[in-house]
Amino acid sequence: MNVEEGRFVIKIFSSAGPAKPSFVETFFAGRKPDMVFRYFTDFFDTNTCTSCIKFINIHLGPANKKTEEMINIALTEDHKIVRKGISTLLEKEDDMRIIAEASNGEEILELFNNGRIDPNETILVTDINMPGINGLDLISTLIKSYPKLRIIALSMLSNEKYVFTAFTAGASGYLLKNINSEELLFGIRHIYNTGERYICNEIAMQLLDKQLERTHVLTDDLPEVELSKREREVLLLIAEGYTNQEIADKIFTSKRTVEGHRQNLIDKTHSRNSAALIRYAVVRGIVN
Secondary structure, eight states: OOHHHHHHHHHHHHHHOSOOHHHHHHHHTTOOHHHHHHHHHHHSOGGGOHHHHHHHHHHTOOOOOOOTTOEEEEEEOSOHHHHHHHHHHHHTSTTEEEEEEESSHHHHHHHHHTTSSOTTSEEEEEOSSOSSSOHHHHHHHHHHHOTTOEEEEEESOOOHHHHHHHHHHTOSEEEETTSOHHHHHHHHHHHHHHOOOEEOHHHHHHHHHHHHHHHHHHHHTSOOOOOOHHHHHHHHHHHTTOOHHHHHHHHTSOHHHHHHHHHHHHHHTTOSSHHHHHHHHHHTTSOO
16 A cells, blocks of 8 residues: 555545445455554554544454564565565564565665664565675674674575575575475574574575585595504594604504505505595594
8 A cells, every 4th residue: 555545545534434344355455454554654643543543443453562473574675576575475474574675785774773673673584686785795784783683585596605605694594585485484483483594495405415416526536445453543643643653652663664554544545645645534434
């Protein structure tokens, strides 16, 4: 509802008296009492639209005050259609309400800095790729000023560098815009109720697949070899940084014998040097 529509409704209420239920369906179909109440109180002084508030209470139910269960959400998205779609989706939930919307980082920063949004009681859902202050810089700036603020990045960017940068900056969640509504709602509630971070399933699987691929590449070029008990013992001590003489003292043998074990380990594992030997031991799980 825009301002002109609001004025038209006020005129109807003040001049024609109580409206019929069908009037509700025309102007407020599908809207919650809180949302309708906010439209009036945002546009008009409540003292001038008492009959409107009474109308809301009679036909739509009382306009509830903010409760402990309500999740206050601020939304930053530069595409108006996308922002409107997200806002409409979240407003349909009984435990969520949109308290502020902005089309860019500068606007939302101003709302926080002017005290119009309580950072301790709000979850900010923000896009990443925006003109002016991008989402990543916005997250970093806000978290420095309001460390308790919970921020969810909602973006089309799935590259892991954006994900890691967002969490490093202080984000509580990272969601892709192509997720279904159920996962979006779950992610918001999870962060609000538990205080833990959340990453959408698609990115989680993507990161897992990359990690598995890296592990496969690391182990695939390393030969599987049989090591004696003594060779394993020497390899563990090498990995811990001991010199040949120190190893010899620990296992009660000569320095030359330890040098022989070290060379045999390098030859068996096809390692070029001690550093590569330690890498082999770590990748193969011989040492932690």
